[in-house]
Amino acid sequence: MSDRISIRHALKKYGNNVIIPDLSLDIREGEFFTLLGPSGCGKTTLLRMIAGFNSIEGGDFYFNDTRINDLDPAKRNIGMVFQNYAIFPHMTVRKNVEFGLQNRKLPKEKVKEQTEKFMKLMHVDEYADRLPERLSGGQQQRVALARALCIEPDVLLFDEPLSNLDAKLRVEMRTVIKNIQHSVGITTVYVTHDQEEAMAVSDRIAVMNAGVIQHVGTPKNIYQRPANLFVSTFIGRSNVMKAKLDVQNGQCELVTPSGYRAAMHNVQEKYRAPQDVIMSVRPEELLLSRDADAPGIGATVDDCVFLGLMTHYFVHLESGEEAEIIQESSIDSIIEKGTRIRLTINTDKVNLFTADGSANILTGVQNDCAGA
Numbered sequence: 001m002s003d004r005i006s007i008r009h010a011l012k013k014y015g016n017n018v019i020i021p022d023l024s025l026d027i028r029e030g031e032f033f034t035l036l037g038p039s040g041c042g043k044t045t046l047l048r049m050i051a052g053f054n055s056i057e058g059g060d061f062y063f064n065d066t067r068i069n070d071l072d073p074a075k076r077n078i079g080m081v082f083q084n085y086a087i088f089p090h091m092t093v094r095k096n097v098e099f100g101l102q103n104r105k106l107p108k109e110k111v112k113e114q115t116e117k118f119m120k121l122m123h124v125d126e127y128a129d130r131l132p133e134r135l136s137g138g139q140q141q142r143v144a145l146a147r148a149l150c151i152e153p154d155v156l157l158f159d160e161p162l163s164n165l166d167a168k169l170r171v172e173m174r175t176v177i178k179n180i181q182h183s184v185g186i187t188t189v190y191v192t193h194d195q196e197e198a199m200a201v202s203d204r205i206a207v208m209n210a211g212v213i214q215h216v217g218t219p220k221n222i223y224q225r226p227a228n229l230f231v232s233t234f235i236g237r238s239n240v241m242k243a244k245l246d247v248q249n250g251q252c253e254l255v256t257p258s259g260y261r262a263a264m265h266n267v268q269e270k271y272r273a274p275q276d277v278i279m280s281v282r283p284e285e286l287l288l289s290r291d292a293d294a295p296g297i298g299a300t301v302d303d304c305v306f307l308g309l310m311t312h313y314f315v316h317l318e319s320g321e322e323a324e325i326i327q328e329s330s331i332d333s334i335i336e337k338g339t340r341i342r343l344t345i346n347t348d349k350v351n352l353f354t355a356d357g358s359a360n361i362l363t364g365v366q367n368d369c370a371g372a
Contacts, residue, residue: 008060010061098150100150195236268362
């Protein structure tokens with residue numbers, strides 16, 4: 001059985017240094033939930049508070065209806081997978097996997113049965129009698145995962161588990177982790193600073209900055225309608241530009257510094273007033289025309305990178321701002337450096353924020369963050 005996790009007004013500090021000032025969060029039973037953010041944002045600190053490895057200076061942590069603040073880590077029935085695998089170098093794969101079961105004083109037959117089951121599940125049974133030094137990084141991480149799952153925990157915790165693997169193996173292992181989690185259905189909290197990794201594995205993501213949760217939602221929601229400018233720039237690439245919102249007779253128009261105007265039909269009612277805004281346009285949301293006289297924003301190509309399916313163009317606008325454009329590669333020749341082009345904006349996908357970047361003014365933002 002998996003647990004739901006509820007956190008209310010968590011406080012973490014070291015002396016006078018506050019790491020997490022006031023954090024509330026609900027993680028659903030059986031979901032794959034990721035804490036995502038830059039280094040030092042407090043995500044690993046929060047994970048270790050859930051695990052019982054860090055003290056809690058304030059607030060309440062619950063597994064279902066049980067308050068766990070003062071519960072010994074060994075009694076929380078958690079499985080944990082670390083960045084450095086943390087498997088015992090002097091023990092065979094089998095001994096590593098059965099370690100948690102041995103500590104629980106289970107019958108020998110039960111230990112053997114469980115160990116075999118999870119070694120096979122993680123495809124490491126053929127290495128059962130090997131020492132970790134004879135395994136690859138990916139194989140060692142599979143052993144660590146088998147050991148964490150073997151005790152049948154109510155909550156599974158991952159702390160940057162793929163950071164030490166090469167790029168190809170990271171992609172392989174994140175698929176393994178996602179598939180295993182979905183098959184066993186254990187409530188999982190996963191910490192990473194890699195936004196692509198988070199998007200690939202998560203049911204929901206909490207984006208953190210400076211100990212504060214900025215946005216909680218599905219990967220699709222967070223990518224397409226980020227709650228604020230920080231989330232927009234942290235998740236994926238984004239071109240950030242200053243602009244204005246013009247409102248006449250209840251109709252909203254986006255106005256760029258170059259004078260390009262585009263109708264915006266999805267501005268929230270409370271923001272339908274003339275104001276300065278920050279426009280966040282992802283590279284694929286800028287539409288490129290080779291016709292220098294076409295309507296749009298004037299720009300000049302500075303560089304281009306052909307990556308097979310897609311071509312990336314780096315340009316500077318008439319206003320002096322720089323931008324990146326991604327478009328599907330064409331059979332025609334690549335647009336040369338120095339070529340003048342025109343850009344238009346996909347207004348269905350562009351995001352507009354208040355002048356201070358604190359809020360998305362468009363409809364469709366779905367934020368499960370407490371207090372949002």
